Amino acid sequence: MKKLLINAKVIGCFYVESPAMRMLLKKLQVDNYLGLVAASSVIRPGVAKSGMMREYILRYRFPEKRKNAHPIMLDIMPETFGVMVYQEDIIKVAHYFGGLSLAESDVLRRGMSGKSRSQKEFTKVKEQFFTNCLNSGKKPPLIQEIWKQIESFAGYAFAKGHSASYAVESYQSLFLKAYYPLEYMVATLNNYGGFYSTELYIHEARILGATIHAPCVNKSKNSMVIYGKDIFIGFVFLQSLKLKTSQRILEARNNSTFKSLNDFIDRVPISIEQIRILIKINAFKFTGINKRKLLWEAHMKIKKVIFKETSVTLFKTEPINYETPKLLSSNLEDAFDQIELLGYPLCSPFDLLSENLSNSFRAKNLQNYNTQMICIEGYLVTVKKTQTTNGKQMFFGTFLDLDGDFLDTVHFPPVAEKFPFKGKGIYRLKGKVIIELDSISIEVTSMERLAIIEDPRYADSRKSQRPKTKKTN
Template identity: 40%
Template structure:
């Protein structure tokens, strides 16, 4: 699984990124990638871009691949709502707070500070403490998540769990607490392999963003964004010190473009409301022969009609001709032998 490479960062950039992204061990120890993740500057980076996830990365001071794997699971509703996410964070920074509901859980939950955060944890605890077979433990997991065999199966497995705890000398109160933890999040938890795969792709995205933020954010915008709308990613570009350049018929491509070395992100013509592929491709194609010299040259060679040209004027895409937008609008009407039109529609989709 490989993160989508920036589409416009040049052959050398793409070749280097492809080599590095395939070296997952080096990726997990890359200082720039880790710095970006631990600071929560991960907008656009797949599973770790939501506000809650970015906050969690900072709270955990997340500096390893393994911790990103864990974070990808503890952010899930079951762990968070059961109070175990907060317990995990506290124990991460203060090992003296690590405790196990029963000594038998230490070997099973040592890696996660005594907290069940993966589906595998539920299965192992149900087997080790509750005396269930692995098959029964999986039935329990599915029954809790309403994907199992119904109430009868759930009642049978619950009874067996508590009976096994009693035979093992586990206090009723302790057994009830273990059961509460199992039931509170089993329906929402990830298996560890799922979290690990999400973390790989998130690391790959973070690696690209740390090195080529302009190209990365251009690709995110071209792919329709992720958790956020386009305006949020534009603001993120500014936070990364990039100049955001408006649409320009003599410089913009159809899609967003960026150059991290030069420090800019440019809005593509497709971002303008109503400018479809059929309308923008002829504009870009004619421009590649030679730049447009002015409004009349643009109208003659681009195939744009009056309304398309007006839309581009109001969006600032014809500012490159050195005239004000009111003057361009007036000249446009004169070119088509009409009086100036009133009203300005919203420009950007």
């Protein structure tokens, strides 16, 4: 568990899996529950806005930095090294630093969080805070600095009890991931994930040692299911497959597994549209028959719209076998079928690029290139849009490199405007490597989305439709 926390290997874990939280965990090097409680609140906008997030990280990592804290603040909040982290810290600072009564301090807290019933009462308490600080001999610049921290922090803070309860959930999920990694990822997928898309949790399960299989009529259930290290995607994740169809499959399979396509058609009432989905996703892979041939046979044996409920017969009739032409399919065709029916390929997305990558840079080696310019390819996972203080848009990107490791990027306004994100895909990123307290990011200077191969399922038909060029003498 400690290893997962320190290295921020927390994908799928409650509240701590977002890119921002992963970067914070790397910077803090948290390895225990109490550190996780503080991290759950430090990530809140208030601490960052007050400028104290970085100060907290430095004081947490380097004890000698704790002397930077004002003695009174350090005495008030020793656990957080003199930094306001929890909502109740406002009351402590207002009471012990500002000399307000506990009732007045709570008025200040409620006013900061927008819950004050009387603006007049809040203004009076604020004036009293400054008066008390001046009367006790505190310097105006210090008073202004503490007030600025309170003001920017208060509206976005967690109470310590809130942070503690979040950290309990995070810690429990970390325990399960540490000791039951594949089972935990299956449970996460069946709960429809968290911060990220299904594709990333599939990727994480593969990184943890699982073999991912497309839905199978003999192995899959409605939800994800695991057999040892084999994870079979559930029918519910198949786009356009009806719930009634999957229920019929499971009911028929209660008696015995399916032996062939003919056996399946005899036992499961299904339309041609629905069986096409199953065949295209390779749900009949166990037959060992090419899926193009299976599609041909299905069209011959099932009426297009109307189909009857199956009935038990005393004697089983021999199926009619039609002579079909020799048909072939490829792994690349499978990948495009998966994109169509699942929303993502089960192979590496880098396998679909139209050009070979010659770049040797990988995320795991970036620690050797601090402040250097590099070029690296990454598969886009998620983007966070934010605004600078002057209102311009900038972005934080999260990518996967060719090895499946995370790349975190920063796109400042000039670059964000000139090189915008163009949707899902693989991007060639150029920029400067920035390493700060064990957290590595790339400050992007340029970016382009790379082209993927032509869809092989339709390439032949497009070629046949192209006009032939006339020969010239």
